[in-house]
Amino acid sequence: MDFGLKGKIALVTASSQGLGKATAMALAQEGASLAICSRDEGAINAAAQEIHTQTGAKVLPLVADVSKPADIARLIDAVFKEYGTVHVLANNAGGPPTGHIQTMSDEEWEKGVQLTLMSMVRLTRSVLPAMEKQRWGRIITIVSIVAKQPINELLLSSTLRPGILGLSKVLSNQYAKYNITVNTVCPGLILTKRQEELSAARAAEQNMSFEEYLAESAKAIPAGRLGRPEEVGQVIAFLASEQASYINGVNLLVDGGMARGIF
Secondary structure: OOOOOOOOEEEEOOOOOHHHHHHHHHHHHOOOEEEEEEOOHHHHHHHHHHHHHHHOOOEEEEEOOOOOHHHHHHHHHHHHHHHOOOOEEEEOOOOOOOEOOOOOOHHHHHHHHHHHHHHHHHHHHHHHHHHHHHOOEEEEEEOOHHHOOOOOOEHHHHHHHHHHHHHHHHHHHHHHHHOEEEEEEEEOOEOOHHHHHHHHHHHHHOOOOHHHHHHHHHOOOOOOOOEOHHHHHHHHHHHOOHHHOOOOOOEEEEOOOOOOOOO
């Protein structure tokens, strides 16, 4: 199936590894030209080289911390200087820290807001005028299963990510007339490098092997296993496609059936 992304420009944030990198790879495989970013210059350059080598796509690597307004402004300026527009925006950012309401400071809450919520607001606001002008755009934000099913230990994430669902729904209503779709993807347990590190640490705490811990974690998932980053990336590439032009305002779980609710 041709996703109709050849010649399209895609900006994928926080994309030196994990879900962001898998998303960038999937879009490149469909023929899109990319702008990708990370706080780590070496890591984002390496990711760009790997994606280009495997797909032949043009990849512009940039350094940016999406929790900082000035960095987002520089990022957007660089992308438009290089490509002139953005057709696909894949919003991604690292997860905020864990914590308890009695111990988390106002500063920690504010950092979480800037990283998780305001990064999406600023990036989306920056590309919408170009998408409206060209009457074509795809905005996909990577959130988390906690947007649908809160997790006690992930207080910040469980608070902020549902807000992104609400904002995305409003934008999907407002911009559909310009052939712009706005959707979110809610991954469950995905075996990224970060998840591997967390699982290894938790396994050690519980005197379990890494493999035993993963097997135990998988018991909560009807599919019987953790997901792979590329499985999320491929879903996002489809949502960015011409074939997905009638999918709008959707909060799509990619979790192997882990979420218990029906909405």
